[in-house]
Amino acid sequence: xxxxxxxxxRAVQRAVLDAIGVLLPVACVGxxxxxxxxxxxxxxxxxxxxxxxxERPGIGAWAAVRYEGAVASAIGAYKDGGRTDAAGPxxxxxxxxxxxxxxxxxxxxIEVCTVPSTVAAMRARGYAPVDLLLARRGIRPSHVLRLxxxxxxxxxxxxxxxxxxxxxxxxxxxxxxxRRFLLVDDVLTTGSTLVEAxxxxxxxxxxxxxxxxxxxxxxxxxxxxxxxTGDTP
Numbered sequence: 047x048x049x050x051x052x053x054x055x056r057a058v059q060r061a062v063l064d065a066i067g068v069l070l071p072v073a074c075v076g077x078x079x080x081x082x083x084x085x086x087x088x089x090x091x092x093x094x095x096x097x098x099x100x101e102r103p104g105i106g107a108w109a110a111v112r113y114e115g116a117v118a119s120a121i122g123a124y125k126d127g128g129r130t131d132a133a134g135p136x137x138x139x140x141x142x143x144x145x146x147x148x149x150x151x152x153x154x155x156i157e158v159c160t161v162p163s164t165v166a167a168m169r170a171r172g173y174a175p176v177d178l179l180l181a182r183r184g185i186r187p188s189h190v191l192r193l194x195x196x197x198x199x200x201x202x203x204x205x206x207x208x209x210x211x212x213x214x215x216x217x218x219x220x221x222x223x224x225r226r227f228l229l230v231d232d233v234l235t236t237g238s239t240l241v242e243a244x245x246x247x248x249x250x251x252x253x254x255x256x257x258x259x260x261x262x263x264x265x266x267x268x269x270x271x272x273x274x275t276g277d278t279p
Contacts, residue, residue, distance in 0.1 A: 075123040075132045076116035083131035088116045092139045097146040100262035102237030105244065108147040109262035110139040113233050121233065121261055125175045137182035140230070140260045144185075147228060147256035156255050158187040159227040161216070161243050176232050179260070187230065191216050191246055216242050222252030229254050234262040 074081050076088030084092065092111060100109040111117050123129040124136055148156065160176045168174065180187055194217050229243055244254045 072131070075129045076120040083129065084120060084135045088120060089135050091117055092120065092135045093142070097143040100234055100259070102234065104241045105237040105257060107234050107240065107257035107259045107262065108143045109234060109259045110143040111261045113261040113263040117261060125232065126171070128171070130173065130178065133178055133182050136260060137179040140179050140258070141183045143258040143260065144228065144230065147258040151255060156226045156228050158185055158230055159190055159243070159247065160187045160230050161239055162189070162191055162193055164193060176230055180230065188227070190218050190220070190222060190252070191243060192219050216246040218246055218250030218252065220250070222247060222250040225252045226255045227252060229257045230259070232260045234259040
């Protein structure tokens with residue numbers, strides 16, 4: 047497709063979306079404005095930010111955006127509000143973090159690994175949020191991890207409680223024999239889930255080359271839980 051043709055196709059797409067917005071108005075998942083699933087202003091917040099490294103005790107990750115403001119609202123609506131119509135812009139943000147995490151790595155030598163959702167979360171949502179974002183960009187993860195036991199939703203737990211909740215909760219489905227993985231998750235808070243995923247892969251003789259997440263929660267001091275924790279995702 048030539049550049050003029052590409053611009054023409056995008057103009058037609060915008061016109062169609064505008065027409066749909068008039069007939070079937072929808073609120074932006076980020077700011078609530080009556081526009082599209084993600085309005086232009088919030089789209090810039092999601093896609094325009096360069097990925098950066100977020101460090102947590104025991105693990106670091108490439109994160110596309112910070113989990114705050116309109117970004118937090120958008121991710122929350124997508125994960126727990128059934129707003130899968132926001133998957134497109136969110137998936138582009140996640141892919142940006144993935145590209146940064148894999149920069150310089152030999153092509154085709156690293157598999158993508160996601161953290162499995164609990165049965166309760168899958169039943170409530172009807173989809174796995176991270177897997178759906180990856181599918182939008184044509185990325186198929188290797189489902190090599192599984193839950194070994196039921197555990198609480200991490201949201202609302204402090205740093206120590208998150209570590210205890212995640213400890214020993216995952217295992218590999220089979221020996222991994224030197225396979226290398228990019229761990230991908232949605233929101234990085236304390237890092238306990240990703241540390242546990244890395245442990246489970248290591249026990250099965252796999253390794254983690256890098257970690258990429260959609261958003262990172264800025265750390266703050268918490269008086270009620272002890273140590274560092276994040277704003278609840």
